[in-house]
Amino acid sequence: MTTQTKSTVTGKRQKPGMSTRDRVTVALMILVPTSVVAMLVWLPAIATIVLSFFDWDGFGPFTEAKFVGVKWYSDAATIYPAFWPAIQHNVIWLVVLFGIATPIGLLLAVLLDREASHTKFYQTALYLPVVLSMALIGFIWQLMFSRDQGLLNALLGTSIDWYGDPNINLYSALIATSWRHVGYVMLLYLAGLKGVDLALKEAARIDGATEVQTFFHVVFPVMFPINVVVLVITFIDSLRAFDLVWVINRGRNGLELLATEVTRNIVGEAQRIGFGSALATIMLVMSTVFIIIYLRIVMKEDR
Amino acid sequence: MTTAKATATARRPWTKGRIATHVFLAVMTFIWLVPLVYAMLASLRDYQYTAQFGYLSFGGFTLDNYLTAWTDGDFARKFLNSAIITIPAVTLTLFFASMVAFVLARFNWKFNIVMLGAFTAGNLLPPQALLIPVFKMFQSVEVPFWFSESGTLLNSYWGLIFVNVGFQVGFCTFVLSNYMKALPKEIYESAMVDGASIWQQYWKLTLPLCRPSLAALATLEITWIYNEFFWATVLLQNGKMFPITSSLTNLAGAFFTDNNLVAAGAVMIALPTIIIYFALQKHFVSGLTLGATKG
Numbered sequence: 001m002t003t004q005t006k007s008t009v010t011g012k013r014q015k016p017g018m019s020t021r022d023r024v025t026v027a028l029m030i031l032v033p034t035s036v037v038a039m040l041v042w043l044p045a046i047a048t049i050v051l052s053f054f055d056w057d058g059f060g061p062f063t064e065a066k067f068v069g070v071k072w073y074s075d076a077a078t079i080y081p082a083f084w085p086a087i088q089h090n091v092i093w094l095v096v097l098f099g100i101a102t103p104i105g106l107l108l109a110v111l112l113d114r115e116a117s118h119t120k121f122y123q124t125a126l127y128l129p130v131v132l133s134m135a136l137i138g139f140i141w142q143l144m145f146s147r148d149q150g151l152l153n154a155l156l157g158t159s160i161d162w163y164g165d166p167n168i169n170l171y172s173a174l175i176a177t178s179w180r181h182v183g184y185v186m187l188l189y190l191a192g193l194k195g196v197d198l199a200l201k202e203a204a205r206i207d208g209a210t211e212v213q214t215f216f217h218v219v220f221p222v223m224f225p226i227n228v229v230v231l232v233i234t235f236i237d238s239l240r241a242f243d244l245v246w247v248i249n250r251g252r253n254g255l256e257l258l259a260t261e262v263t264r265n266i267v268g269e270a271q272r273i274g275f276g277s278a279l280a281t282i283m284l285v286m287s288t289v290f291i292i293i294y295l296r297i298v299m300k301e302d303r
Numbered sequence: 304m305t306t307a308k309a310t311a312t313a314r315r316p317w318t319k320g321r322i323a324t325h326v327f328l329a330v331m332t333f334i335w336l337v338p339l340v341y342a343m344l345a346s347l348r349d350y351q352y353t354a355q356f357g358y359l360s361f362g363g364f365t366l367d368n369y370l371t372a373w374t375d376g377d378f379a380r381k382f383l384n385s386a387i388i389t390i391p392a393v394t395l396t397l398f399f400a401s402m403v404a405f406v407l408a409r410f411n412w413k414f415n416i417v418m419l420g421a422f423t424a425g426n427l428l429p430p431q432a433l434l435i436p437v438f439k440m441f442q443s444v445e446v447p448f449w450f451s452e453s454g455t456l457l458n459s460y461w462g463l464i465f466v467n468v469g470f471q472v473g474f475c476t477f478v479l480s481n482y483m484k485a486l487p488k489e490i491y492e493s494a495m496v497d498g499a500s501i502w503q504q505y506w507k508l509t510l511p512l513c514r515p516s517l518a519a520l521a522t523l524e525i526t527w528i529y530n531e532f533f534w535a536t537v538l539l540q541n542g543k544m545f546p547i548t549s550s551l552t553n554l555a556g557a558f559f560t561d562n563n564l565v566a567a568g569a570v571m572i573a574l575p576t577i578i579i580y581f582a583l584q585k586h587f588v589s590g591l592t593l594g595a596t597k598g
Contacts, residue, residue: 263431
């Protein structure tokens, strides 16, 4: 290595033959996209954390902002009425997606994979909601949930305000979300199941394992990377759930979520930059945990 | 091979278990299709008729809702806005991502893994967590009026386009770099013997070889950016500039909601993505699974 470095003083170690023009090309190819991502993703993420410790009105120069320590965090936890409901709703969101929608997606994938033929129609239909935006899904389900004009009330003979009643509207929104999430999970597991070595299943069968045993003891563990990806996607999607509740009622009255509260504090009636940033930082910290898990799994082969 | 497999399963006896499986799948599929089919039916019905006889009645079919939604919702303009945002955003995303992926796959530098990690992670951050700095930054960046009518990056198409690019480039870089790493290194050696510059290697050699994954990613990104709601809603406060996905809110009035009209709007907004899905299903599915399973 030392000799190599000596012999190519002028160039990069691995590519002693690169011309100046090539070196400029490579630098630009990396720097232009990186600066876009840095300006719009990484620096804002850092700025969010910094702003959460300051009292800044958002208009004067930032140098005049006052350092307030963890004031906004303690305000959130103690006097902001929507904070704990939002946390609770995000947790319920996660529990329902993880505990109900994800297993349904897995079950459908297993059944479709086992049948193999004549399942094209099922697959296409179950996957269809995934190509729609969450905002649109909110409107499509409004046709089901509307109190006066909805299909659900017409069928049940009730007059429940599914999207409006604060006791149940979170669950109505979750049904609409699950409608999409199930198809997404199903697709990921279908790909995962196709990758499982048939010889493994065959070996388990010869050993006398039932189909269910084979699945839980052989197939499911082999799909470990897919399981992690699905888990992380479920967590992150629960954390950043926004569009659906925003189109329903802008995340009020039983539909408060962390994402809607952050947004309300910047585009709402009053700009509360420090406070909104504190809520945003809480979201950042939670997502970072799962992003690290995700990166460790998907980039394993590279390390 | 597929036919052999198909005949093999077709010959498989219809056991109770298989019948139960098909019944279960059929029931689930039916439930899954109800909201979509219902939206289509509602969109074709006259509001006065359904208001009087209810939705479980039969009759009152009309196409008027589509006309009304199209004109009242200013759909022609909104679809155009979606195109103005989506086309440059997808093009730039794929261009940027393929450049970074090429360099990361072509050279074995120590910082590659950090770069790839940073790009991939960016795609997973909650956008709301970045809203405040991006919003304030866009508000304070003054641009010439020919660039944006508002004079700042806030309320400008280019601001929104770049946010979309910043968010999507990570995922595409990850997928493309995996694909490019699988290409044989020898192709570059012979290209270098021929005196091809780095740019020629990227543009004339690597990109054409990546056509399948570029097609898959383009399909996916067109759908995602067309469907993007959050950034468009908060960064474009001028309703005239909204892309179609953010426009349905206007059609659902504040005091009175004609659900048949909303249904017609929803069907029209869903149509482009559904057409893309049916036309390019293979690309769509492979794009999604590429990201999750490394192909």
